Amino acid sequence: MTTIEAPATREIPYVSAIAEAFGQLMREDPNVFIAGEDVALYGSVFGVTRGLLKEFGPQRVVDTPISESGIMGLGLGAAATGLRPVIDIMFMDFMAVCMDEVVNQIAKIKYMFGGTARIPLTIHTMAGAGTSMAAQHSQSLEAWFCHIPGLKVVMPSGPYEAKGLLVAAVRDDNPVMVVNTKTILGMKAHVPEQIYEIPLGKANVVRPGSNFTILATGRMVSESVKAAEMLVADGLDVEVIDPRTLQPFDTETVVQSVRKTHRALVAHEAVRFGGIGAEFAAQIQEEAFDYLDAPVGRVGAPFTPVPFSPVLEKEYMPNAEKIAAEVRRLLGKQA
Amino acid sequence: MDISNGVLLDLHRRMVRIRTFEEEAGKLMEAGKIPGALHLYVGEEAVAAGVMVHLRDSDQITSTHRGHGHLVAKGGDLRKMYAELYGRATGYCKGKGGSMHISDLDLGMLGANGIVGAGPPIAIGAAFSNKYRGTDNVTVCFFGDGASNEGTFHEAANMAALYKLPVVFACENNGFGEFTRQERHQAVHDIADRAAGYGMPGIVVDGMDALAVYEAAGEAIARARAGSGPTLLEFKTYRFFDHVGIRGMGVIYREDAEVLQWRERDPVGLVETRLAEQGILSPEAAAAVHEAALADVRDAIAFAEASPFPEPGALMEDIYTVSRGVA
Structure with missing residues (x-):
């Protein structure tokens, strides 16, 4: 019988768990790319994509114009033609700017096309109040999207969930919205270094x-x-x-x-x-x-x-x- | 641009197939045999045909609510199309989409769309994917004069030019956004002018002349394929039928004289005259093309009418994908 030394419990903040998951997902699948406002050069205003541009280049970490409908539609067109996009919408409030793409297009295309489409698309965003950002940068709108057949919605509660649910979301062949809460981005907890999934649909x-x-x-x-x-x-x-x-x-x-x-x-x-x-x-x-x-x-x-x-x-x-x-x-x- | 006789005949055949498909579908809708609303493409056939003869199956298009003509021109299966219009299980979308969501991903037809202006962002995504995957595939985005007022068009045009994406914006300006005349919905006369705002070429084309469409589309598609970026083509065309159906909803928004004036430049008639003058297509040969198209459409209608409706249990299928892309 061999004894395995227990690995030191590594604690990292929520924000780093997301960045680590993105890096590992992009390493395992060349079809994964991230597009959004200031995700590349700046590493996202929340720091969730920091370091990715350097490793993966501007083709896979894409700074976009401030055009939420355009970005979301780009994700859909790319997903429908064989890629596995992650679309970052900086604040969940901005989802209101691209509701047609999310609700009428992304969620329904598989069904409307009689099942022939496969839309492996992750929508990644930040919700929540508590940062004095007022009424248009603080909402939690997850209920809107839970009401739309065709979408999956996850809401991580800490660093371990943030990484495991994001991995499951990106690997899933359906549109999945990952709703993070910005006030817990600094929360620290144990997060395994290797890539892992938390199964979707399991409490x-x-x-x-x-x-x-x-x-x-x-x-x-x-x-x-x-x-x-x-x-x-x-x-x-x-x-x-x-x-x-x-x-x-x-x-x-x-x-x-x-x-x-x-x-x-x-x-x-x-x-x-x-x-x-x-x-x-x-x-x-x-x-x-x-x-x-x-x-x-x-x-x-x-x-x-x-x-x-x-x-x-x-x-x-x-x-x-x-x-x-x-x-x-x-x-x-x-x- | 030199056009071979084979291409000319192909153009003509595609246009006739669209015309026949749409005329019969319109009659069936107004007879109450096809449920829902059909937006028919009659009058605009030169645009779909003139663009589509340049495309391969691996090239994509995004379509509109007036989308049958695009799929017929891209080589769609008429049986599956009619079965879908009839809401049958054998249709392209198993009866779940109908006219406004008809699609064939294997042919790169990324769907008709019930939302005006939905296509442009999807088209740039497909074009982004073509570039990302290192292919030389091109995406053509069809949209109307009405959609050129949607923010989605402007966002997509900007991003397409910024990223130099292999996409062609094919605006079918039929003069009306639903029932509202162009001069009452936008202050510009030429939608092609809007291209300048995004740093791409914008070209006005006679959308009733299949050869003019063929030529302009060929250049824009070649430019996109070569990696030189997007082009906005504005095809001036006209809707011979109403917004919905043939006779439509009884809304008075244009004079019969105007329709008749445009019908004098019927795109199918124009191309037939031209091909006859060049000795490529005799009147008898042209008639044979029409007869063959009608036979195909009648076969498709018979197939649809004999097809089963979806089982009620199909209601809850195809909402989510159960397979996994990555283990």
């Missing part, structure tokens, strides 16, 4: 618990873990689940948890009304109604554009305290 139980389930996306996963620690004092043993992929959604893992804990809350940074949490809550009550001891709660941003002033923005942002408070409020309503 992760982040923190096991026995009597309450919190289902959270993106940055709200770490906030929910904090909330779970706060709620220990209330006698709660909270299970935190990260769906990782929002579309397709892993209903099974979530329902199993709720059948065990009998109470659930969903949390996301996006505006609560019409958010993806509403869909998750509806699925929980459909599949686990008889097991529920309380209404399924929801935490999200209030129904307002994202404000600029730090004071207002703090008021706007969901966080661990707000999640814990909502859990306590729900338990007050318990049957």
Whole structure:
């Protein structure tokens, strides 16, 4: 029997996990290229493509004009003719500029063409508030895209997820949107050096618990873990689940948890009304109604554009305290 | 540009096939046999034919909502086309796309499109791919005068010139954006003028004259193939039928006299006169081409009508790809 020395746990920030994944994906497949605004020479305003131009050259790391429709369409035309593009849309808010390409073209071409097309396209973008960038650079619009058949949507909650989900997205033969949260780009965690995938459509139980389930996306996963620690004092043993992929959604893992804990809350940074949490809550009550001891709660941003002033923005942002408070409020309503 | 007799006859044949395909389809739609809306290409045949004779199967095109003519000219299978118009399982898109999404990726036909102006960004992506993969394939982007007002055209034109992509922008200016006359939807008279704003050549071409189209398209496609960048060609043409169908929706937006005036320069008639004058195509031979086209179209219609509708279970198929490109 041979013993293998355990590798030192390497911790790197979220932003470096993305850059590392891009490099490894481009090394393994010459058909992978990245196009977007300031992704080449500048290495992206978030630093997620830093170093790639030097290694792969301007043909594969492509600075584009500020033309989101043009860039997104370029990705589609390239994907439909044999390449595996990654299209970087700097801020998720800018997705509104290229909605036709994403919603009417990329998502539907396979179906409209009777299955003959294959669109291995990754749309990579940054969502989230908390940086005083105001209403047009701070939104979390993932629910829009989960509503469109033909698209897959992932939302990494940390560095390990960022790399593994990006690898799975690029290797997938469908259009996949990777929605990162800009306020956790500096978050550090263990990330294996070798290339690896996190399977799409599979949720992760982040923190096991026995009597309450919190289902959270993106940055709200770490906030929910904090909330779970706060709620220990209330006698709660909270299970935190990260769906990782929002579309397709892993209903099974979530329902199993709720059948065990009998109470659930969903949390996301996006505006609560019409958010993806509403869909998750509806699925929980459909599949686990008889097991529920309380209404399924929801935490999200209030129904307002994202404000600029730090004071207002703090008021706007969901966080661990707000999640814990909502859990306590729900338990007050318990049957 | 020297044109061989073979090419001239090929041009004529493609135009006649489009004309016949569209006339019969229009009748079937208005008789209620084909569901939905058909945007017919009659009057504009010289453009599709004059461009497509230069293209190989590996060259791509992006099309428009008025897309049947493009696919017929690129060598599309008439049976699969009619079956698609009829919504049958044997159609190009298994009945899931219909007229506005008819496509044949094996022939480089990247789809008709229901969104005006959707083609240009897709076309530059295909052209980018051609260059990236080291091929000398060319992409031709068909779009109309209406689409030349969409931001997508301008973004794509800029990027095509910037990256020197092997693409040709083929504007079919039929004088109307749906029912709105060109002078009421844009202040320029020649859309080709817009090319200057992007640093590419822009050329106005008589879109009713198949030989003029052939010549201009040949130069632009050769330029793209040689790696010298994009060209904007503006083909002045006219829609003989209505925006939708033959008689259309009863919207009064042009005088019959205007239609008749354009019909005097019917592209099919023009090319037949020219070929007859040159002793290449006798009236009898021309009639035989029409008869053969009609026989093919009737065969396609019979095939479509005898074909099954999709099974209800097909509703949830073809939304996602299950295969994997990389292990």
